[in-house]
Amino acid sequence: MKAVKYLAIILVTFVIIAGIAIPMVSEPQSILEFPIIPGLEDKARNIFFHVPVAWTSVLGFLVALYYGFKYLRTKNLDYDIQSVSAAGLGMMFCLLATVTGSIWAKFNWGSFWNWDPRETSIFILLLIYGAYFSLRSALGSDEVRARLSAVYAILAGLTAPFFIFIMPRIVGGLHPGAKGDTSGSTPVAQLHMPPNMRFVFFASLIGFSLLFIWLLNVRIRAARVEHQLSIKDH
Amino acid sequence: MNSIASTWAIVVKDVRSELRTRYALNALLMFVVVSVATILFALRDDEVNPEILSGMFWVVVFFTAMSGLSRIFVSEEERGTTLTLQLVASPSVVYFGKLIFNSGLTLILSSAVTVLYVVVFPAFVIKSPLIFGFTVFLGSLGFASAATIIAAVIAKANTKGTLYPVLSFPILIPLLMTVMKSTARALDGELFTAALGEFQILVSYLLVMIAGSYLLFDYVWKE
Secondary structure, three states, X not given: OHHHHHHHHHHHHHHHHHXXXXXXXXXXXXXXXXXXXXXXXXXXXXXXXXXXXXXXHHHHHHHHHHHHHHHHHHOOHHHHHHHHHHHHHHHHHHHHHHHHXXXXXXHHHOOOOOOOHHHHHHXXXXXXXXXXXXXXXXXXXXXXXXXXXXXXHHHHHHOHHHHHHHHHXXXXXXXXXXXXXXXXXXXXXXXXXXXXXHHHHHHHHHHHHHHHHHHHHHHHHHHHHHHHHHHHHO | OOHHHHHHHHHHHXXXXXXXXXXXXXXXXHHHHHHHHHHHHHHOOOOOOHHHHHHHHHHHHHHHHHHHOOHHHHHHHHHOOHHHHHHHOOHHHHHHHHHHHHHHHHHHHHHHHHHHHHHHOOOOOOOOHHHHXXXXXXXXXXXXXXXXXXXXXXXXXXXXXXXXXXXXXXXXXXXXXXXXXHHHHHHXXXXXXXXXXXXXXXXXXHHHHHHHHHHHHHHHHOO
């Protein structure tokens, strides 16, 4: 876990410095220059932060779902601790993705919120996280809470294909990969990036994922200690 | 008893106890009247386009369903009959019995909303009855399928009433977006084939929800 921690710190630091400091010029000559993308200009730098953060919020949900599933199989409360830790982190990243995306939308598309399919999906993800934690706070005993919140997470996960694959097809959107995009509508947007931008972008994706793994590990250990202490008290 | 007969027995039991008090049915129908009246007051003499009305139609159905469909499990919990039901019937039988009852209730309430809308709003003219009929039928079944499993979850919680719409809304959004779109098509008088895409989404949503609930219900129902 130490290696993950240091790698995450190095990669995210590199992305922050490279993503912000590398100048954007119209005719890039060296590897230390990004091309200017018409219509985006310096705003394109947000892609190094917004997309990885959005990806991590989905990762958080998937991890919470996976451990919820494992809890239902084994009835081992430790899996519930891992599940809820992942969900908490995912919710934080989801908020960050909403805020960074909303600011980007204001300057690129003219308003903070446009109900584009992907914006709708991240909003639903935020609602799901909110509902998940309200459900947990309304349930009394540890076992019932773990069981029912796992069931709810799985039910919410069942609707994901409708948002990822179906909604972007029937509702026109603004994100790349939406219906009406000239480069074709696919669930995963095609990347049109020069190699050096692509390198920073993937470094950011990996860096944020590792950051998530490390934060998750810290949270799980803290939650386990808290759980042990609460058992001792009773 | 085979499972179809016992599922039917659960439905009959629920219908009988509902008819004894008519609690859910009366409350739901009054809720429909009250919410349509509120919309009428808000709109007054304004010219409304069918697009808005087709959205408002499902807003009324959503909130009405959220006010009453949780009764099916909450009442068992309140009367203390959950344990008896767990003893006499297998979980899947209970689930399908409750699902059928809730589907019937949702169909009744969406038909009530339809009748009221046609009478009250001059702009609400159903130009393609076939699309509208399919939408209301599949939409009601989809509503009931998601609402039934959430009702089973919510019955164990402390704050049942407020939590129900909060938990159901994210799950119901794909359904809501689709039925609103195809209701707008029905009011526009489009051809039946134009709405086929929406019907495919509705049917797949229904199947996914019922299959998922069937697999998960054991964990919700058994202590």
